Structure formats: C-alpha cells, structure tokens
Amino acid sequence: MATTPSIGTSCTQSQDLQSPLLSPSTNDEINNMDAEFNTLEFDTNVTENGKRKLTSDVWLHFDKEKRDGGRFVDVHVGVSTGGDLSLSQKPTSSPIYTQLMAPCKLNSTVSFGHGDASVSRSEPENGFSDSLSLFHSEKAVQELLQQTPVQGSDDHLIEFSEALRTVAKALRRAAEGKAAAQAEAAEWKRRFELERTRNLQLEHKERSLRENSGDFEGGRLEKSTNGPVLCNQANQHFEEGCLERICSHEVLRDVQPVLDCNMPNRIMRKASFKLSWRCNGENSDQHKHDIVYFERGNITTAERSSKQISLKWESNPQTVLILTKPNSTSVQILCAEMVRWLREQRKLNIYVEPRVKVELLTESSYFNFVQTWKDDKEMLLLHTKVDLVVTLGGDGTVLWSASMFKGPVPPIVPFSLGSLGFMTPFHSEHYRDCLDSVLRGPISITLRNRLQCHVIRDAAKNEYQTDEPILVLNEVTIDRGISSYLTNLECYCDDAFVTCVQGDGLILSTTSGSTAYSLAAGGSMVHPQVPGILFTPICPHSLSFRPLILPEHVTVRVQVPFNSRSPAWASFDGKDRKQLAPGDALVCSMAPWPVPTACSVDSTDDFFRSIHDGLHWNLRKTQSFDGPRDL
Numbered sequence: 001m002a003t004t005p006s007i008g009t010s011c012t013q014s015q016d017l018q019s020p021l022l023s024p025s026t027n028d029e030i031n032n033m034d035a036e037f038n039t040l041e042f043d044t045n046v047t048e049n050g051k052r053k054l055t056s057d058v059w060l061h062f063d064k065e066k067r068d069g070g071r072f073v074d075v076h077v078g079v080s081t082g083g084d085l086s087l088s089q090k091p092t093s094s095p096i097y098t099q100l101m102a103p104c105k106l107n108s109t110v111s112f113g114h115g116d117a118s119v120s121r122s123e124p125e126n127g128f129s130d131s132l133s134l135f136h137s138e139k140a141v142q143e144l145l146q147q148t149p150v151q152g153s154d155d156h157l158i159e160f161s162e163a164l165r166t167v168a169k170a171l172r173r174a175a176e177g178k179a180a181a182q183a184e185a186a187e188w189k190r191r192f193e194l195e196r197t198r199n200l201q202l203e204h205k206e207r208s209l210r211e212n213s214g215d216f217e218g219g220r221l222e223k224s225t226n227g228p229v230l231c232n233q234a235n236q237h238f239e240e241g242c243l244e245r246i247c248s249h250e251v252l253r254d255v256q257p258v259l260d261c262n263m264p265n266r267i268m269r270k271a272s273f274k275l276s277w278r279c280n281g282e283n284s285d286q287h288k289h290d291i292v293y294f295e296r297g298n299i300t301t302a303e304r305s306s307k308q309i310s311l312k313w314e315s316n317p318q319t320v321l322i323l324t325k326p327n328s329t330s331v332q333i334l335c336a337e338m339v340r341w342l343r344e345q346r347k348l349n350i351y352v353e354p355r356v357k358v359e360l361l362t363e364s365s366y367f368n369f370v371q372t373w374k375d376d377k378e379m380l381l382l383h384t385k386v387d388l389v390v391t392l393g394g395d396g397t398v399l400w401s402a403s404m405f406k407g408p409v410p411p412i413v414p415f416s417l418g419s420l421g422f423m424t425p426f427h428s429e430h431y432r433d434c435l436d437s438v439l440r441g442p443i444s445i446t447l448r449n450r451l452q453c454h455v456i457r458d459a460a461k462n463e464y465q466t467d468e469p470i471l472v473l474n475e476v477t478i479d480r481g482i483s484s485y486l487t488n489l490e491c492y493c494d495d496a497f498v499t500c501v502q503g504d505g506l507i508l509s510t511t512s513g514s515t516a517y518s519l520a521a522g523g524s525m526v527h528p529q530v531p532g533i534l535f536t537p538i539c540p541h542s543l544s545f546r547p548l549i550l551p552e553h554v555t556v557r558v559q560v561p562f563n564s565r566s567p568a569w570a571s572f573d574g575k576d577r578k579q580l581a582p583g584d585a586l587v588c589s590m591a592p593w594p595v596p597t598a599c600s601v602d603s604t605d606d607f608f609r610s611i612h613d614g615l616h617w618n619l620r621k622t623q624s625f626d627g628p629r630d631l
C-alpha cells in the first residue's frame, strides 16, 4: 500500500474585496463568505500498469451563477477528463465576486505505485474563524513544501512530488490571500455596522419628523410616500441579501428627508428609478451574466452580459443640480436661462454651486429660490437630495462633477460647451428638448467605471485603510513631476510583479479615460462600458514596453522603490498632485460607484460619434474608382 499524504487545505480562493459586490452594507455577504471551503482530493482509482495517470491539465475556473440579481461565483479545480486530481468546493451561494489565485497546472503522468493517495480536509464551520484548522492546514502545506523533492529514478514519482509541491505552493498563496481577505472583511463589517447604525438613526429621525408634521396633503404627499416604500423595499432586499446590484440601493434608499427651504412644510424626496438591461434592442430586467460551464474539460459561455442600460423613472425627478464651467460668460447666460426654465416650466428644485448662486443673485434677486450648500460636509450629502445632475462645460466639467460625489452618483446629463466633449453628447442649443426627454425617460445611460486610489505612505503603512479613497473617472497618473530623472516605479498586479516602469511615468486609466491622456501616451481606445484598467507607460525608456489592459477585478500597486533617485508624483484626473517619496505606494482598484452619464443615443453610438467627431478617427479620403484593378 502506498502512503496516503494528507493535506488540510485552506480555501483556494481569494476574495477581491475591493469589488463593487462586496460593499460595506452587505452583512450577508460577509457571513456567506465565511462558509466557503474546498476539499482537495486525489482520487487514484485510475491506474495504468500500476501507474497513476493525470491525463489532463488541472484547471481553476469560474462558475458564475445568477440568483436574485446578485452575482455568484463558485470555484472548482478539477482534472478535465479521466484525471485524478480534483479540488472541489461545497456549493455556495455567496454573492462574492471571487478572484482566483494563479492557476496551478499539472500536465503530467504520475506514478503512485499502487496505493490510494487522498488529500482531503474536513470542513470547518466557519472558515475565517477556524484559525486552528487554518493553522494546521498551513502547517501541512509548509511541511509539504519543506519536503526534499523525491530523488530517484522513478520519473513518475518525481513528477508527482513536484506536482504536489506546486499545489502546496498554490494553497499557501491562497491561505495568505485569505488572511488578507479576512482582515479586510472585518473592516467592511465594521463599516457596515457603522452605516447601519447611522441609517437606523436617520430612519428614526424621519419617522418622528413625519409624526410631527401631520399636514402633508395632496400631490406632494403622494410623491413623498413613494420614498419610504422604496426605501423599505430596498432595505428588505438588502436584508434578504438579494441585491439588485446595478441599481445601487444607496441610490434608491431614501432615508434622509430634506426640507424644501422654499416651502418649509414640504419634504423633498429623491425620485426613484429603475434600471434595466437592454439586449438586442429589447428591454429586460435581467442582467445577463457571463456564465462559464465546465464539464469534462469543455468550457462554454452560455450567456453574455448586456451592458446597454436603460433608466426609467418610477417617480418624477424633482431636484436638479446644475454644475457649470467657471469663467465663461456663455455658460453663465445659459445657466441662468436653464434655471428659470426648469423652475417655471418644469417646477423643479434647483441646486447650484455656491459660486454660481452668487453669480445668479448678482444678476437678479429672482434667483433666491436656488439652493446651494454651505460646506464640504453638506456637499457630500448631495447624492441623497439630487435626482439629476446637469453639466454645462466640457469633459473637465464632467470630471469635476464626478469628483464631487465620493459615493453613489446621480445620473449626469452632460451638455457640451467646451472644445472637445468626449463625454458631453448633448447640444446646449437644444437643451429644452434634451431635458424633457431625459425627465420623461426612459434613457440609455453609460455606466462609467471609476478607479479608487489609496496613497500609502511608507511612514504610515496602516493608515490608508481608514483614509477615504480618491476616485477618478479618467485616470491616475504617476510621473516624474519636475524631476529630470527617469521615474522608477515597481508595479504589481494583485501580488504578481508586473514590471518596473522606467520613463516619464505610468497612467492607470479607466476605459472612459482611454480617449484622454492614456490615448496620447499610446494606449488603445476602449469602449467605456468595457470593464478594465488600462496600464499605459508614458515615454518608457524601453522599446518593448507596450501598453496593457488589465481585468476589472485586479488591484494594481505602484511602488516607488527605496533606491529611487527621486520622488514620483501622482495626479488624479489631472488634479490634486501628491508626492510619492521612496517607499510610498499607490494602490488602485475599480471603485464600487460608477458614474452614470445619460446618452444621446446609446453608449456605443455616442462612443463612435465622439471618436469620429472629436478625434477624426481614421479619417481618410476614399480611394477613387479609377486606377489599376485586379478583376
């Protein structure tokens, strides 16, 4: 009988906790996450002349499932056909967006003598809390790794021993990832508790406010009652753990009553809306996910995701925030005209920036009804009051408005009053028709992903977790600033070393930003609905450094090495430059709060229109019919 090596494996997956799908507000997710375990089994029933045979590659793969609007990812490792190695996972319904560790690949014929090799572990009740079993499993992995590779003449045995070491290394990496995930989950849980307490307080406040003001009658009351119903629905969903992710419940939740300062007895509430996915021109409430099937070595994707999104108002929008490019007389004139029209013809509440309110009041005291905010704290609550944002300016004004929302962003309707306007498909001359059609709905929207960036100081390595991330819609750039030395930036994708950038710098861009600085640095143009992170060097001092596009779920770390000749500088959508000293790092991943911008037609049509009109992309005179011809 052969010996039976036994490894208590730890989970072979690491959770991407930066993902939008693990938001601080989903306790269920955190709990479900605890319940995921894998068993590694070497089933050695197949023998061939006394030799064990692993006939195929070992695959790690995603198996996504949709349920109740959440995303579900199961992870399995198995040998595709007739093989012996399988790493399976007990069925999970965790809506965690899971990111796999590096695939371990065995492509070998192994000899076991004639014994049964079985590597397994029993399932603990709670993966994260079962530190004892984690300890044992890691110890077992360590032991396996420390074993001297099998020496001798039996090739198969040697190969199997190497295979085991590969698996053990992979398991160790996974265990490390898990430990990090555990810490991060605890942090999310803490934030969730904080948010829940805050929301309960606000709900309580709202209830007492409603009890105290018994005179909400008429149409306004009708509208205002929509809020709590929605809020309850959202909370109910939230509690059941069935989150319609696309329509973030943060947007829908309406727990913060805002008194209308012009009519003090009225409460302003956010309009509710519904997002649906458009597939082949049809509207559907279902988001079709990529589902990967894996059976006997055949991988198929049955459904594709549809990213054409349609927004339909369920109650009328009532509050519009108008943001304008400064120092422009034409913008100022248009703004005043639009405010007047929205108020008189459409009976809407209007918010503007403090600067604009001053400008309007200088023009006329008529604009007294226009609302604004006092300080940053109030500004950060705007998303709870505003149904729609209108921008008057160029792309810079869209970037500016996105930067005002550190969390969920209301739909933005960008009017073009700049020179270029990749993100501004609406023409200001037709603002009445455009706004009417947006207010009526339904409208197509582009969900533009943002990147969230943390600067980690070498001097205070642990502080970044408590800092608010900096959100960018276009890109974060790390460059040499005023230094004349080459930048020297070490880049990691998750924990894998990517490269060392020596040149003028590096751009980490969203796909929306792909037509901005990244394009000028040689990056590809990417449709804004493609989820991904562009990794574009700036003037690299190496002929072979081509730009990359990384998947959306990765975390990129750019580290200024201690031996760097000079500091580097990070800037966020071209603003807020921050120095990165040797030892400092910038960590960047996809943010959970995209920027929804209204489309003139739809996101694809608008994208092509912008690259044709804005860049004159591939504009060339068509060849004439005359001349030599191959017939």
Ligand SMILES: NC(=O)c1ccc[n+]([C@@H]2O[C@H](COP(=O)([O-])OP(=O)(O)OC[C@H]3O[C@@H](n4cnc5c(N)ncnc54)[C@H](O)[C@@H]3O)[C@@H](O)[C@H]2O)c1
Binding pocket: 394, 395, 396, 397, 399, 418, 419, 420, 421, 422, 423, 474, 475, 512, 513, 514, 515, 516, 517, 518, 520, 572, 573, 574
């Ligand atoms: N060499 C370059 O091309 C270069 C250099 C620095 C900054 N930028 C871009 O400028 C942006 C800041 O814009 P701003 O308006 O505040 O500064 P800005 O007023 O200096 O304008 C920069 C230009 O970039 C254009 N732009 C901005 N976002 C775009 C996008 N997503 N697609 C296509 N073009 C876009 C603007 O329309 C404008 O013409 C940065 O995020 C960066 O992408 C480009």
Ligand SMILES: Nc1ncnc2c1ncn2[C@@H]1O[C@H](COP(=O)(O)OP(=O)(O)OP(=O)(O)O)[C@@H](O)[C@H]1O
Binding pocket: 323, 324, 325, 326, 353, 393, 394, 395, 396, 397, 398, 399, 400, 417, 418, 419, 420, 421
């Ligand atoms: N509301 C605002 N408050 C402060 N700064 C703003 C605001 N809106 C825009 N900006 C800044 O003003 C600058 C110019 O804005 P924008 O890009 O919209 O106009 P533009 O330069 O005329 O347009 P384009 O870039 O298409 O030529 C940008 O740097 C932007 O960040």
